[in-house]
Amino acid sequence: MDWLSRIFESTTHEASERQYNGRYGENAASIITYSSSSWASRPEIEDIDRTIAISLAEEGKQKHMINDSQLKEDEYLARALQESLKVEPPPRNRNVNQNGNVRQPMPFPYSTGFRICAGCNHAIGHGRHLSCMGAVWHPECLRCHACNLPIADYEFSMLGNYAYHKACYKERHHPRCDVCQHFIRTNAAGFIEYKTHPFWAQKYCPFHEHDGTPRCCSCERMEPRETRYAALNDGRKLCLECLNSAVMDTTACQPLYLDIQQFYEGLDMKLEQKIPLLLVDMQALNEAMDGERNGHYHMPETRGLCLSEEQTVSTVLRQPRIGIGNRVPNMRIEPYKLTGRCEVTAILILYGLPRLLTGSILAHEMMHAWLRLKGYRTLRQDVEEGICQVLAHMWLTSQIASISSRQGKRSQLEKKLAEFFKHQIESDQSQVYGNGFRAGNRAVLKYGLQKTLYHIRSTGNFPF
Structure with missing residues (x-):
């Protein structure tokens, strides 16, 4: 230490005896004993005291700075941990119709390792994961209920507790017209609109009632496209099932x-x-x-x-x-x-x-x-x-x-x-x-x- 070297320099010419007790080492205490015959004068003693006090103050200040820095680092880590444990709900999507909810999974760039994947029930380690449907998932574990392939799209459809690709949902649940076999269109309000027969449960696009699509005069069913039917001489149409008898x-x-x-x-x-x-x-x-x-x-x-x-x-x-x-x-x-x-x-x-x-x-x-x-x-x-x-x-x-x-x-x-x-x-x-x-x-x-x-x-x- 600097103050110790200054003491040695100021007392070299007067020191007649030095006795060292104790051990020197990294964790050992050092004790220095001076005999009375070798002690310095009064002004020099006061100078030594001041030097020791200043040195001790500087050492305490350094220790305080180290403790303060450690505290700030701990607080930062605690806040980071707290923020990582917050699971944000998926954003509400306004594009929701009567046939299914369209959701958007929230990607997270990393995981803290404290979550369980809702798909495979294993812990999610340090890596990307998705947050949707009130749970977290490995990206490969969020799968379509129809085709069982991972949902990598930004939006997906929901029916009950099952997730679907939008295309798979449409193919499985969107109604098709029994006449033209196309998906029934949505109206200006975004709702699927179609006509249906109260007995046969036949669904068809509303415009087929006015586009010349034949209807059986007996059973009242609309005839699908490319289906043969009989045209009677008075203008009536007869489906083949009714024609048979x-x-x-x-x-x-x-x-x-x-x-x-x-x-x-x-x-x-x-x-x-x-x-x-x-x-x-x-x-x-x-x-x-x-x-x-x-x-x-x-x-x-x-x-x-x-x-x-x-x-x-x-x-x-x-x-x-x-x-x-x-x-x-x-x-x-x-x-x-x-x-x-x-x-x-x-x-x-x-x-x-x-x-x-x-x-x-x-x-x-x-x-x-x-x-x-x-x-x-x-x-x-x-x-x-x-x-x-x-x-x-x-x-x-x-x-x-x-x-x-x-x-x-x-x-x-x-x-x-x-x-x-x-x-x-x-x-x-x-x-x-x-x-x-x-x-x-x-x-x-x-x-x-x-x-x-x-x-x-x-x-x-x-x-x-």
């Missing part, structure tokens, strides 16, 4: 007519008189409807008509040959005169409809004929149309029971069609046909068909 002429309808007559006999409602049944096209049916003052028919689209006046109508005599995608050629039509020897002159049914739909319409029109032949007075329209719909519904129910006992793909298609035609009757929202059916069906379920008919004949209303 379509009744195309009067002769082909006679076995079905006999089947429904037996159905009525089973209900103890036999028709004693044979009523002519004719299959006609749309034009002939409309002409007959215009000339019939007391006819009963379906609205808004006429498919069947029960006539009670003498008329001449054109009937389809020979089954036409079906042309796929174009008009039906070679259909032969000839006049048929209806005589008025009874109150019911004929039942007219639109040709080209599937057997089950033709049968339900025939069961409805035969009920009109039965009421006329049994002398029922003129009924309120919702009562008469309602009980006729009940008979059509009952016949379809019997057909479904019969089809269910058979096996095969064709039977399943027929059953589905029968269920659809029942659904049409049940879901009809019109005042006459819809409400009339529901009131009549409740009465039949509660009191039975015969008591309901007796009450209608007596009062003109359904029993309650």
Whole structure:
């Protein structure tokens, strides 16, 4: 030390004896003893004291500076550790629609080693990691639920607790149009907008209702692009499934007519008189409807008509040959005169409809004929149309029971069609046909068909 060297220099010429006790070393204390005969003068002693005091002060100052620097370094490390333990939530993304949430993972340049990866459940060491969905991940552990590949994109989609690439999410969950097979577009508000059939659950772009896309006149389904269909001569379109069982002429309808007559006999409602049944096209049916003052028919689209006046109508005599995608050629039509020897002159049914739909319409029109032949007075329209719909519904129910006992793909298609035609009757929202059916069906379920008919004949209303 400097002060010790100065002491030695100032006392060299007077020192007569020096005695050293103790050991010298890095951690050992050094003790220096001077004899009285070799001690310096008073001013020199005071100078030595001042030198020692200054040296001690400088040494303490250096120690304080070292401690202060160490404290600042510790505080800095503590703050760094505290900041590294904060997990920021992923930023809210405004591009969120009804089909899934789009999230953005937050990349971190390093890890402190105190986190567990939500994908592999192993500790995240010193390296890059992602923070999203309330957890942290190795970049390779955040994987798409669809393709199982790492999500390296800046944005991804969420469905429940699963993450997807945006493209994978769209491919798996974004609805496609059943007509054009394209992804259904979003509207101006950013929402997916499409039309759907209440029974078939068919989804399609709204503009297909106005772009000439054919719709089956029987099952009401939109025809997918590149799908073949039959175009009837009166402008109606028929899908191939409905075409497979379509009744195309009067002769082909006679076995079905006999089947429904037996159905009525089973209900103890036999028709004693044979009523002519004719299959006609749309034009002939409309002409007959215009000339019939007391006819009963379906609205808004006429498919069947029960006539009670003498008329001449054109009937389809020979089954036409079906042309796929174009008009039906070679259909032969000839006049048929209806005589008025009874109150019911004929039942007219639109040709080209599937057997089950033709049968339900025939069961409805035969009920009109039965009421006329049994002398029922003129009924309120919702009562008469309602009980006729009940008979059509009952016949379809019997057909479904019969089809269910058979096996095969064709039977399943027929059953589905029968269920659809029942659904049409049940879901009809019109005042006459819809409400009339529901009131009549409740009465039949509660009191039975015969008591309901007796009450209608007596009062003109359904029993309650």
